[in-house]
Amino acid sequence: MPSWAFGRANHKTAVIARGNAAGPAQLLNLSASLGGTGHTREAVRRPPGEDADSWVASQTLLVFQHVDLLWELLGDGCAPELPMTAGSSAEYLFPRDLALEASDDGGGELLRLPAAEYIPSVLKWASALLSDEALFPTSPETRFPKKSAQLIKTITRRMFRIFAHIFHHHWTRAEELGILAHLNTSFRHVLFFAEEFELLAAKEFEPLKEVIEQIKADEQ
Numbered sequence: 001m002p003s004w005a006f007g008r009a010n011h012k013t014a015v016i017a018r019g020n021a022a023g024p025a026q027l028l029n030l031s032a033s034l035g036g037t038g039h040t041r042e043a044v045r046r047p048p049g050e051d052a053d054s055w056v057a058s059q060t061l062l063v064f065q066h067v068d069l070l071w072e073l074l075g076d077g078c079a080p081e082l083p084m085t086a087g088s089s090a091e092y093l094f095p096r097d098l099a100l101e102a103s104d105d106g107g108g109e110l111l112r113l114p115a116a117e118y119i120p121s122v123l124k125w126a127s128a129l130l131s132d133e134a135l136f137p138t139s140p141e142t143r144f145p146k147k148s149a150q151l152i153k154t155i156t157r158r159m160f161r162i163f164a165h166i167f168h169h170h171w172t173r174a175e176e177l178g179i180l181a182h183l184n185t186s187f188r189h190v191l192f193f194a195e196e197f198e199l200l201a202a203k204e205f206e207p208l209k210e211v212i213e214q215i216k217a218d219e220q
């Protein structure tokens with residue numbers, strides 16, 4: 001198995017494997033896999049000689065694993081009636097057909113789902129895709145199909161939106177649980193990854209503008 005998929009075989013999504021409770025130890029492992037908070041921008045760059053598709057797939061898997069674990073820890077605090085918003089200015093509607101390309105912005109029927117339903121559904125969808133050998137092959141002899149690149153963008157966009165919801169609505173809970181550092185590290189990773197590979201439209205960054213400005217200021 002190539003390095004990009006290392007850990008995939010053992011990874012059970014929190015959504016599917018409820019009861020197999022995630023804990024701070026798992027978060028620490030994931031944070032360690034990012035190489036420390038100070039190096040994340042460098043850490044997302046493709047190492048020389050590394051296959052480009054495999055590298056981007058590995059980073060996407062990492063983004064997914066972080067969000068999945070964060071939601072395992074924070075999801076219980078998401079009241080059933082809370083909409084899938086990021087503050088008062090952004091609401092994310094749920095595409096009835098998650099598989100539809102560009103469906104997040106009205107390419108198909110959109111539903112107003114509570115975050116507590118939206119997020120597990122998106123995580124389950126992403127987990128199934130990332131485990132699909134036909135889309136993200138682990139054999140070095142098999143090339144990635146063309147559509148994988150578009151799927152990476154869609155997965156990253158949806159994971160980013162979950163971060164936006166968490167930052168706006170579950171920050172206090174994350175603080176209570178003592179996982180703010182992990183939340184920040186995970187977010188820095190997805191931010192730098194999305195920037196490095198130009199995966200997100202500019203408007204996606206908008207709800208987290210202040211967080212992002214702070215991260216960039218800290219980098220100076």
Ligand SMILES: [Zn+2]
Pocket residue numbers: 077078079082115116165169170
């Ligand atoms: Zn929520």
